[in-house]
Structure formats: structure tokens, C-alpha cells
Amino acid sequence: MGKVYKIAVVNGDGIGAEIVPAGVSVLKAVAKKHGFNLDLNELSWGAGHYLKHGEFMPEDGIEQMKTYDAIYFGAVGLPEVDDTLPARDYTFKVRGKLKQYVNYRPVKLFPGIDSPLRDKTQKDIDFVVVRENNEGEFVQNGQIMHAEEAGGVATDTSVFTRFGIERIAHYSFKLARKRRSKVTNVTKSNTLIHSLAYWDRVIAEVAEQYPDVEYNTMYIDNASASFVLRPEVFDVILTTNLFGDILSDLGGAIMGSLGLGGSGNINPEKDFPSMFEPIHGSAPDIAGQNIANPIGQIWSAAIMLDHLGETEAAKDIMKGIEHTTSKGNLTKDLKGNASTSDVANSVVNYIETSE
């Protein structure tokens, strides 16, 4: 009997109920083939849970999560629930309390998928967005005052710490060493002259410890244009919480669909479990129709297994995804007519029948 990994499975809301089971079917197939076991436990948390119980997760939810090796997650949020709550009460809460300070978001073009960038091929679109995941613009440090009055005021103050910047920078440079040895710090220090000037300064100090890694900086506005015009200049993008959030959807778009992007919310020290989820949200507009693209969710399973040390199983999932896309087995968002379960079954079938 092989290793056993205890995984919390959180479908969440909307298409989570379709794409997470699709991803779980792939996980089960790959575990069987590669000789390890998954102890999967479903936790029905999210906006649906909030409608029934008045909270996104039970009071001891984070403590419960700490007993798992990893969390496999869909997305949270429903149109009938106040949309300021899902991030505060679920996503940011988990990322923060479990010190998942890295948001690892790879971008690459799969075979058989046309990028909306008409001249770009697989060799041009292959990079990772490393989004700082615990601080920055999303610390929710602010207030709304006198909202109904003419003098209404609202603030959100970003928080950047030396500790927080150094650890995400070290992660990025180490990751670059395993790739094409290039880090681009995407910043806006020409206008955010305190927070991001400090961000740049601390990152430049860390960069000196990695003389073998090419380091440069680019402003977020130029980086957005460069995603579209010259994505081949990027290898590892190191950026802030807000910029990384936006750039990763743009990354999803140049891959061909938001539904393709997988990600990991990672605590590299493994002091706490990490959480793996697609880059997109709960897509309530297409939920319940078996048409959502499950590839981002399936890719997240590969990132999870890689993090747990099951590297070969992770590679097998990636080959299964590539096999599926290259055969034109695509969902509606990619102009195909395959269903969510067709795509998942194709990946499962590849895993079961390949060497």
C-alpha cells in the first residue's frame, strides 16, 4: 500500500459542483495508476453554506483544514449573496490563516487550442505569474464613512512588509532557476511611490543573491500590453496581489479561455496545507449545464500532486490534458461541443490507457 494523502475537497458554488468532481475523477485515476491513496473528504462550504447557516465555513473551519495534506477547491460566490463576503470569509481567510503566501499561476498554450493572439504559438506562451497572496492591496484595511452623505469617504490602504516581499521574491527567484532563469517584477513604483518603490527596493536586494537569474522590472500598464503583444519575453512574473489577480485572468484569456487556468495557493514551507483552485470564479452564468471547462480545475490537481511530491502523477495529468486538447475535445468556451464530463473522461481515459 502506497502513501495516503488526506485531501479536503471544497466544491464551493456555481460550476464548482461540476468541475471539482471532474477533477476528482482524474485524481482517482492517477492515484490508482501511480500507487498512492487519496483520503478525500468533502466539505460543503461556501456561499451556499452561508445561505443555510449564516457563515461560509464553521467557526473551527480553519482548524479542520489544518488536519489535511491539501485542499482541492473550486470557487465561491453566488449572485444572491453579498459579493464582498466570499473573499473575506473564505478565500482570503484560508490563504491568510494557512500562510499560503504564494499564488502560483502558470500560463501556457495547450496543443490544439488557438490563442486569440493570432501569431503566437506554444513556444511564445509559457510563463508563470507569481502573485503575492497574503498582503498588498487585498489586506482589506480600510473603511467607509458617512456613506449616504455628500462627504462620503472610502479607503483601502495597501500594506507591504519587508518580510512579505522578501519571501515572495525568494520563491520567485528559486522558481526561475527551475525554468528559464528570468524574473520580471511587475510594479508601478513610478506612481505608488511609497509602497511599490519599497517593493522594488527589497526585491532588488533579493535579486543580488541570485546573480545567475536575469532580473528586470516592468510597469503593470506596459506588462498588460506585453501580455498581448510579446508574451515570449516572460518567464517568471513576480507581482502584487491585485496586479497578479488581473494579470492571471489576462493570462487565461491569451491561453484561449479563463476556464483553462490552474493555480496553487502555496505555503512553500509546508507548515500548513496549501489550496489548489482554478484561476476563475464560480461562473454562475453557466452553472448546472455540464458545459464548464474543467481543465483549469484538472490542472490544479496536477499542481497539487506536484506540491505533494507525486511528480510523475502530476506529469501524467498534464499529458492527459494535452492529449485531450490536441484531439479537439473542447468545451463551448473554446468553440467545441464537448461537455464538462466528456473532457474529464478523456483525461481519465488517457491516464488509464497510456503507459
Ligand code: NAI
Ligand atoms: P468568473 O471567473 O466566475 O466568470 C467570468 C466569465 O468566465 C464568465 O462568463 C464565466 O462563464 C466564464 N468562465 C469562468 N470559468 C469558466 C469555465 N471553467 N469554463 C467556461 N467558462 C468559464 O468571474 P465573475 O463572473 O467575475 O464572478 C462570479 C463569482 O465568482 C462572483 O461571486 C465572484 O466573487 C466569484 N469569484 C470567486 C473566486 C474564488 O473563489 N477564488 C475568484 C473569482 C471570482
Ligand code: MG
Ligand atoms: Mg481573480
